[in-house]
Amino acid sequence: MSAMKEALLLEGSKIAKRVEESLREELRRIQSKYQESPKLVAIQVGTPPASALYVKKQKDTAGLLGIQHELLQIEETASESDVIQIIQDLNRNPKVHGIILELPMPAQIHPQRVLMAIDAKKDAEGIHVDNLGRLLMQEAKLIPSTALAAFELVLAAGVPLAGKEAVVVGQSKIVGRPAAFLLLEQKCTVTICHTGTAKRGFLEAHVKRAEVLIVAVGKPNMIPGSWIREGAIVVDVGINRVEGKTVGDVDFEGARSRAAFITPVPGGVGPLTVTMLMKNVVQAYLWQKDESRSQ
Ligand code: NDP
Secondary structure, three states: OOOOOOOEEOOHHHHHHHHHHHHHHHHHHHHHHHOOOOEEEEEEEOOOHHHHHHHHHHHHHHHHHOOEEEEEEEOOOOOHHHHHHHHHHHHHOOOOOEEEEOOOOOOOOOHHHHHHOOOHHHEOOOOOHHHHHHHHOOOOOOOOHHHHHHHHHHHHOOOOOOOOEEEEEOOOOOOHHHHHHHHHHOOOEEEEEOHHHHHOOOHHHHHHHOOEEEEOOOOOOOEOHHHOOOOOEEEEOOOEEEOOEEEOOEOHHHHHOOOOEEOOOOOOHHHHHHHHHHHHHHHHHHHHOOOOOOO
């Protein structure tokens, strides 16, 4: 009896190692040319437990790569203008090359307004409107790190993408939309699905067409395995806690017997996201030195 066919796993940590290797090389070049290493400053208002793990991961990854990392912890009672003032000081500081806002922020602070105060050239997360606009105009410099991670995993499948039917489920500014534009740049035919698609009952039909599928919704196992097209590349961005376990938006067990490539959850997009954040810090540094290439 032949063994059941199973998708190859797209493992974020393995791909992260490869990306980190090329970042190290670039960082060595930067060190020898400018005698410094790029610096990322993380701004945290209060001490929200939800961001603690991500902040630690950033610090650890930066440390391993030799990127400077500083965590600025601000009083929970700080006002929006206090935070904007701090950001403006960091914008002017030539020794700071990347800034990241750790979410959530306390209720008195509007994250989007604060984010807009960051100099686009120091926007390590690539979510400032100038950077999203550049992505749309095919002049991207800094791209949202989660979308970059999802896209890198699609590329890791090593399959030519031009002309492929690509479906992205979820249209958030930080994941779904930028991921869709990255696929469009590869000449995929891209469909973006959202609640409007689901409400009309068309989600299944779109997903079933997908040769490349990126799902970024945040609903456990919402894409049944039977919807996955044979031979598809499936990247599951979703992170959901169910009965103490982390699961994605795609029914992994059902999907892996149909897909050719699939990301596990955990272990797929998650481990690569911080690496892509560090890639953005290096890219931000080069942009500030007028050395950057479009991504
Ligand atoms: P958002 O909540 O901002 O966006 C969710 C999207 O899903 C929206 O566009 C929404 O549509 C769409 N949606 C909701 N329900 C349905 C449905 N039934 N059918 C189709 N589409 C639907 O989430 P994010 O983009 O920030 O995050 C998505 C997931 O990715 C989450 O699980 C999050 O935890 C995870 N994530 C993982 C990261 C990582 O590093 N691995 C980093 C960031 C996020 P509409 O616009 O119509 O409301």
